[in-house]
Amino acid sequence: MFSPPLDIILLFAVTTPMVGWCTSKSRFKSFCGLYVIIGLSISAYALYSILHEALVSPVRIPVSIDYLRSSLKIDALGVFMAATIIAIGIFTAIYSLRFMAKDVGISLYYTLLMFMIAGMIGVVFANDFFTLFIFWELMSISSYILVAFRKHNPEPVEAGLKYLVMGAVGSASLLFGISLIYGLAGTLNFEALASALAGAKGSWLYLASLLVFIGFGIKAAIVPLHAWLPDAYSAAPSSISAILSAVVTETGIYALCRIFFAIFNPALVEWPIIFAILSVITMAFGNIVALLQMDLKRLLAYSSLGHIGYMLVGLAAGNQLGLTGTILHIFNHALMKGVAFLCVGAIIYRLGAGRLDEIAGVGRKMPITTVAFGISLFALTGMPPLNGFISELTLFMASVQAGMAWLGIAIVLNSALSAGYYLRVIRALIQPAKSKEIKNVKETPALMLIPICIMTIFILLFGIWPDPILEFARKAAAVLPYAT
Amino acid sequence: MIRLEYFIALAFALYFVGLYCLATKRNMIRLVLGIEILINAANLNFIAFSAYRAEGFVDPLAHSTVIISIAVAGCVSAAALALIVYAYKHYGTLDIRKLRQLRE
Numbered sequence: 252m253f254s255p256p257l258d259i260i261l262l263f264a265v266t267t268p269m270v271g272w273c274t275s276k277s278r279f280k281s282f283c284g285l286y287v288i289i290g291l292s293i294s295a296y297a298l299y300s301i302l303h304e305a306l307v308s309p310v311r312i313p314v315s316i317d318y319l320r321s322s323l324k325i326d327a328l329g330v331f332m333a334a335t336i337i338a339i340g341i342f343t344a345i346y347s348l349r350f351m352a353k354d355v356g357i358s359l360y361y362t363l364l365m366f367m368i369a370g371m372i373g374v375v376f377a378n379d380f381f382t383l384f385i386f387w388e389l390m391s392i393s394s395y396i397l398v399a400f401r402k403h404n405p406e407p408v409e410a411g412l413k414y415l416v417m418g419a420v421g422s423a424s425l426l427f428g429i430s431l432i433y434g435l436a437g438t439l440n441f442e443a444l445a446s447a448l449a450g451a452k453g454s455w456l457y458l459a460s461l462l463v464f465i466g467f468g469i470k471a472a473i474v475p476l477h478a479w480l481p482d483a484y485s486a487a488p489s490s491i492s493a494i495l496s497a498v499v500t501e502t503g504i505y506a507l508c509r510i511f512f513a514i515f516n517p518a519l520v521e522w523p524i525i526f527a528i529l530s531v532i533t534m535a536f537g538n539i540v541a542l543l544q545m546d547l548k549r550l551l552a553y554s555s556l557g558h559i560g561y562m563l564v565g566l567a568a569g570n571q572l573g574l575t576g577t578i579l580h581i582f583n584h585a586l587m588k589g590v591a592f593l594c595v596g597a598i599i600y601r602l603g604a605g606r607l608d609e610i611a612g613v614g615r616k617m618p619i620t621t622v623a624f625g626i627s628l629f630a631l632t633g634m635p636p637l638n639g640f641i642s643e644l645t646l647f648m649a650s651v652q653a654g655m656a657w658l659g660i661a662i663v664l665n666s667a668l669s670a671g672y673y674l675r676v677i678r679a680l681i682q683p684a685k686s687k688e689i690k691n692v693k694e695t696p697a698l699m700l701i702p703i704c705i706m707t708i709f710i711l712l713f714g715i716w717p718d719p720i721l722e723f724a725r726k727a728a729a730v731l732p733y734a735t
Numbered sequence: 736m737i738r739l740e741y742f743i744a745l746a747f748a749l750y751f752v753g754l755y756c757l758a759t760k761r762n763m764i765r766l767v768l769g770i771e772i773l774i775n776a777a778n779l780n781f782i783a784f785s786a787y788r789a790e791g792f793v794d795p796l797a798h799s800t801v802i803i804s805i806a807v808a809g810c811v812s813a814a815a816l817a818l819i820v821y822a823y824k825h826y827g828t829l830d831i832r833k834l835r836q837l838r839e
Binding site: 434 | 800815
């Protein structure tokens with residue numbers, strides 16, 4: 252119905268509550284988690300089997316002679332994003348087996364997780380605004396509930412409500428923008444819109460693109476629209492913070508890439524300079540506010556804002572290299588920030604606290620977690636042998652190539668600024684223990700260490716040998732026709 | 736026949752009414768109503784555009800979009816009301832400005 256990878260995830264999402272209900276009496280609590288991991292693995296295999304076909308020419312679903320009737324189009328960019336989403340989904344699900352084991356309603360947690368992943372994959376495969384909007388809402392509504400999953404505490408409910416109100420305004424603006432585009436062009440299909448709006452100009456197009464930008468920008472947390480992000484990330488369960496930060500916000504960036512470089516011609520609508528200004532504001536705001544944070548999850552949330560700013564640099568540059576850099580940074584950031592949030596979650600799981608002054612010295616008791624955390628933080632800074640460096644370098648080169656060298660300098664300065672708080676975290680981890688609670692802390696459980704270690708190995712691997720993923724990102728960026 | 740411009744003007748007016756409601760109201764239930772008004776502004780726009788595309792022809796694409804969007808808006812409201820119930824249990828008020836646990 253919606254291409255094999257998406258069908259499998261939706262099927263497993265719908266059946267997970269039944270599995271949870273059937274196994275609710277058994278002693279083995281994590282059966283739902285295993286079921287979800289199996290579903291995601293089958294979906295990953297289905298994605299792999301259409302990979303080569305999609306890289307050569309886009310797969311259209313439903314298959315029809317009239318290509319304007321197909322509502323899904325799986326091209327290189329879609330496959331790249333879907334692979335990232337499924338990978339992060341599998342790692343999060345493995346981590347949740349132990350991390351969420353003590354929570355009630357665990358089968359609903361996995362159901363919502365599956366629906367969120369299905370929504371994201373639908374967004375990256377969508378070939379018209381109608382399909383995109385439905386999957387966008389599927390992703391959004393599941394993420395609102397997941398943020399507020401631990402509803403017996405006041406903070407998650409408050410953060411979820413704030414996220415919901417802002418997210419719903421974003422969705423409504425998106426729908427309003429789509430309605431104006433429909434009024435202008437009379438169709439919602441991306442390819443038909445691209446030919447209908449080619450060379451179009453005028454205030455209605457500006458207004459429509461502004462409303463669509465607000466809709467995606469709220470989800471991507473671009474700075475004037477970011478207010479929900481720090482609260483949602485710090486109040487959500489750590490596994491959900493990881494997937495939100497790694498892929499959900501990046502789906503907004505993906506949508507901006509797709510809409511602004513395949514439908515609106517960005518040069519005609521004069522978006523590059525706006526993207527450039529917003530990217531500088533976003534990265535500077537995120538990095539400066541992160542310096543003041545004491546709570547680890549809040550700190551990482553603000554550092555996500557900084558990285559959203561780096562991704563916008565590629566959109567501002569608007570050339571092939573810039574979009575390659577953006578797409579590559581989406582992947583690299585997913586790995587780096589995923590590891591960072593999962594490690595913070597592991598520390599909170601063992602210690603019950605996540606403030607910088609409370610975790611002092613925990614590194615000596617949890618060596619493997621701390622090494623992984625340290626590597627991910629160095630990668631986030633942009634240190635050379637790690638993967639964050641490769642994508643930040645690509646973005647820097649792209650901004651120079653596009654004649655916006657000041658943007659590249661802003662990236663370098665912000666990386667230096669961000670080292671300030673990342674190094675503070677590492678210092679807190681390795682300094683001698685002060686409090687008594689630290690003495691009794693044990694290493695993270697093996698089930699939670701597995702995803703952390705695999706992702707850390709990927710960080711090292713794609714830092715030392717970035718060629719295959721860089722080539723894949725270049726192919727993905729090549730499907731966007733308006734890149735100069 | 737009523738001109739298309741009036742419908743678009745009304746849709747924009749509704750959109751700003753919704754934004755005004757979200758910006759000024761303190762009651763959480765009213766915020767949900769504000770979100771509904773915003774989504775209905777977009778729905779009205781779709782219907783108006785579909786009816787005026789060509790003489791004597793109504794585009795079914797816009798209608799199906801609107802029907803799905805109404806259902807989605809219902810889901811959003813349901814999620815919002817569920818969260819509001821829990822917020823009321825924790826804070827004992829419906830005033831959104833009293834929810835200040837997270838501000839440091």
